[in-house]
Amino acid sequence: MTAGSPLLAELIEAFRCLPGVGAKSAQRMAFHVLERDRTGARRLADRLVAAIDRIGNCRQCRGFSETEICNVCASPARDRSLLCIVESPVDQAAVEAATGYRGLYFVLLGRLSPLDGLGPSELGVDLLGERLAQGEIKELIVATNPTVEGEATAHWLSQLARDAGVRATRLAHGVPLGGELEFIDRGTLAHAFGTRHTLT
Amino acid sequence: MTAGSPLLAELIEAFRCLPGVGAKSAQRMAFHVLERDRTGARRLADRLVAAIDRIGNCRQCRGFSETEICNVCASPARDRSLLCIVESPVDQAAVEAATGYRGLYFVLLGRLSPLDGLGPSELGVDLLGERLAQGEIKELIVATNPTVEGEATAHWLSQLARDAGVRATRLAHGVPLGGELEFIDRGTLAHAFGTRHTLT
Structure with missing residues (x-):
């Protein structure tokens, strides 16, 4: 060839x-x-090597960072009372790009999945516990994926938050904007129907 | 982001x-x-650098090679009386992968295109003329693309071959195998209809 x-x-x-x-x-x-x-x-090769060598995980949020504490965690402009929990750095990038969210993040680098050997300690429960215990955080925004494992992880996180006396919230599920009912999967439609709200 | x-x-x-x-x-x-x-x-970065640094063009066929003469040109198993002319290295790879062709190649690295400043000298006419003059080649297989510029290039190549007393052939055009007449463009269908052949 x-x-x-x-x-x-x-x-x-x-x-x-x-x-x-x-x-x-x-x-x-x-x-x-x-x-x-x-x-x-050549630029791609150089940047691949630079990224592999120098991008690690932020010591505070576990997201990608080339410094010990990432730019988001270090920024004084960020609201330190909000903590958004995501499964992976790419989810963090999606939230950052789509929303006007100005709080902090915590990246689990996985989801509860005993079969893959991923338990609370692999997801950084110590680090998260410390953050919650500091008392600075007022709201824990649970943005794990709406999969079976993501929902289990969300449930576990809500318990952690309750134990620490912090309010936990979950992203809304339902019909995507611009979606047509005809083409939406039955699970999503049933959920959206069940959680309908009053028009004001 | x-x-x-x-x-x-x-x-x-x-x-x-x-x-x-x-x-x-x-x-x-x-x-x-x-x-x-x-x-x-990291492997990708290493190989990118190695390929960029070490892959140049074969001095004989102008295809990609990391040595002065590429493996195909150097191979004693190749039929030196056949020369297939293609526009680019990727076309050479396509012919090599799809056909059982065992002759040699010549890569134009372009096609006749005066607007882009590509004339005979850019396409290696000196090198090709030398090859044809050596008298070893019996058939010039013109495998330029069936585009306007590719056809013009094919016409020019056929004249070169005629001047050197070498037989020039062109890849057959027509209905692709497995294609359905209903979905074939009109140009191709008209061409295939016009060049129909006797069933034996």
Whole structure:
């Protein structure tokens, strides 16, 4: 397939570590960078190495950070009475991009999943307990995914909050904006129907 | 969007040099490698650098090669009387993967396109003329793309071949195997109808 160059074959294979990249896309990417964008490819290589070497987890929120305490945790502009709990850094990025949320985050780096060996200690319960005990947090916004494991995690978090005397809230579930009832899954529709609210 | 890490934002931006990767995919790739596959990402970075630094063009066929003469041109198992002309290395890879072709290649690295400043000299006409003059080649297989510029290039190549007394052939055009007439573009269908052949 890559007549004449073993290095090219290795590059194509290496591209397959990326999500959503199969044999065809990997080949296309390798030929594209070699034929048309060697500068961009070198920049990508440099930044990959820099990111792998220097991005770790914030000591306070466990999100991605290249410093010990991330920019969000360190920012004086953030509301320290709000703590939003998400499963992963990508969820944190989604909340940050979509909402005007100006509080702090806590990243579980997983969800309660005994089969995968993920229990409270792996999810940073010590760190979270400390934060709750400090008394600065007034509201715990539980933004775990609405999956079976995410809901179990949310339930566990709400108990933690109750024990610490902190109010816990959960993101609303229901019909997505712009969605049509016809195409919405039955579970979501039943939930939205059951939790209907009064029009004012 | 990438709360807390400028390096992460830079990595996401760098991923966009890849074909078919927009803002969303780039973000997904960056978070994926950081969260789940740092080893794969480092391998990708290493191989990118190795490929950029060491893959150049074969002095004989102008295809990708990490040596002065590529493996295909150097192989004693290849039929030196056949020369297949393609526009780019990726076309060469496609022919190599799909067909049982065992001859040699010549890569134009473009197509005749005066507006883009691509004339015969950019397409390696000197090198190709030399090859044809050596008298070893008996058939020139013109595998440029069936686009306007590709057809113009094919026409030019056929004249070169005629001048050198070499037989030039062109890939067959027509209805793709497994295609349905209903969904085939009119140009292709008209061409296939016009060049119909006798069933034997």
